[in-house]
Amino acid sequence: MLKTRIKDLREDNDYNQSQISNFLNISQVAYSYYELGRRSIPLEILCKIADFYQTSVDYLLYRTDVMKSYSKSKTGLIISEDVMKVAKKNKAS
Secondary structure (H helix, E strand, O other): OHHHHHHHHHHHOOOOHHHHHHHHOOOHHHHHHHHHOOOOOOHHHHHHHHHHOOOOHHHHOOOOOOOOOOEEOOOOOEEOHHHHHHHHHHHHO
């Protein structure tokens, strides 16, 4: 399933495999294998893909259908925008 999400994102954004592989600093063949499901995507590469498309790893892994990326809080923890809104609302109360 992951392979379809990264391929769909690439095609929806009008990129080719060479452009994405250059950004990731890997070969086009290696990236092709990720899209085909022939090779597992290392966590570091998965994070770079999520950053490139400004989405979350959870979205890439089908853990959510929300494409928004997460924001870093002042503490450095990564939290969703929805959680940040609730925290700000509670703080104001």
